[in-house]
Amino acid sequence: xxxxxxxxxxxxxxxxxxxxxxxxxxxxxxxxxxxxxxxxxxxxxxxxxxxxxxxxxxxxxxxxxxxxxxxxxxxxxxxxxxxxxxxxxxxxxxxxxxxxxxxxxxxxxxxxxxxxxxxxxxxxxxxxxxxxxxxxxxxxxxxxxxxxxxxxxxxxxxxxxxxxxxxxxxxxxxxxxxxxxxxxxxxxxxxxxxx
Numbered sequence: 001x002x003x004x005x006x007x008x009x010x011x012x013x014x015x016x017x018x019x020x021x022x023x024x025x026x027x028x029x030x031x032x033x034x035x036x037x038x039x040x041x042x043x044x045x046x047x048x049x050x051x052x053x054x055x056x057x058x059x060x061x062x063x064x065x066x067x068x069x070x071x072x073x074x075x076x077x078x079x080x081x082x083x084x085x086x087x088x089x090x091x092x093x094x095x096x097x098x099x100x101x102x103x104x105x106x107x108x109x110x111x112x113x114x115x116x117x118x119x120x121x122x123x124x125x126x127x128x129x130x131x132x133x134x135x136x137x138x139x140x141x142x143x144x145x146x147x148x149x150x151x152x153x154x155x156x157x158x159x160x161x162x163x164x165x166x167x168x169x170x171x172x173x174x175x176x177x178x179x180x181x182x183x184x185x186x187x188x189x190x191x192x193x194x195x
Contacts, residue, residue, distance in 0.1 A: 011064055011065070012065065012068060015061075015065070015070075018071060021069070022068075022069045022070055022071050022186075023065050023068050023069065023070040023071075024070070024071055024072075024073050025058060025061045025062070025065075025070055025071070025072045025073065026073050026075060027054065027057065027058075027072065027073065027074050027075065028075045028076075029074065029075070029076055029077070030076070030077045030078060031076060031077065031078040032076065032078075032080055032084045032088060034051070035050060035051055035054055035074070035088060035091075036049065036050060036051055036091075037049045037050065037051050037052060038051075049095060050091055050092070050095045055095065055099075058072065058092075058096075058182055059178060059179075059182070062178050062181060062182055063178060070181075070185060071185060071186040071187070071188060072092070072185050072186070072187045072188070073188050073189075073190055074088065074187065074188070074189050074190070075190045075191075076189060076190070076191045077191075077192065078191070078192075079191045079192060080189055080191055085187075085189050088187065088189075089187045092182070092183070092185070092187055093183045093184070094183075095183075096179045096180075096182040096183035097179070097183045099175075099179045100175075100176050100179035100180050100183060103172045103173075103175045103176045103179060104176060106172050107169050107172045107173065107176070110164050110165075110168055110169050110172070111164075111165065111169065113164055114160075114161045114162075114164040114165040115161070116161075117157045117158070117160045117161035117164065118157075118158065118161040118165075120157045121154050121155070121156075121157030121158035121160075121161055122154075122158070124150055124153050124154035124157060125150075125151070125154035125155075125158070127150055127154075128147055128150035128151040128153075128154050131143060131146055131147035131150055132147045132151075134147075135147055
């Protein structure tokens with residue numbers, strides 16, 4: 001446990017902190033427009049998605065920081081007005097809320113898949129038990145092989161259901177929490193006029 005705490009402390013030492021102890025995720029850019037995706041050059045920058053590299057950077061930093069509270073500082077070379085600052089804050093909130101919703105949908109789809117495999121597995125298992133009863137009264141090798149095959153298929157389907165339900169949704173749940181934290185994070189701007 002001490003080693004884990006030491007590693008966490010080393011990671012947090014890579015970041016600056018506010019006076020209140022919140023970790024600062026620093027993002028540097030020349031201007032506000034650089035925070036947005038350049039794919040559609042004709043759209044107003046406020047209607048675009050956040051830059052993909054910025055999103056990955058924020059997600060990686062938040063993962064690395066863990067449960068420690070954090071704020072985001074955008075260090076911009078060009079001064080910004082309050083309207084741009086508000087829009088960037090809204091963009092960060094909205095974009096990570098959107099990513100949170102996508103992860104929530106993935107979990108719903110996984111759970112749907114899990115219950116589907118559970119139903120299929122239970123149905124095949126019931127069929128396998130019925131075939132097993134038939135083989136007791138008859139010594140037909142072909143029916144015994146079918147019964148064994150159905151049993152294996154039932155367990156494979158049930159196993160898929162259990163692994164999806166118990167294991168596969170956990171990373172998505174963690175991403176939901178991460179996106180939620182980022183969507184609710186405080187965003188500050190540091191520009192030459194404020195330095």
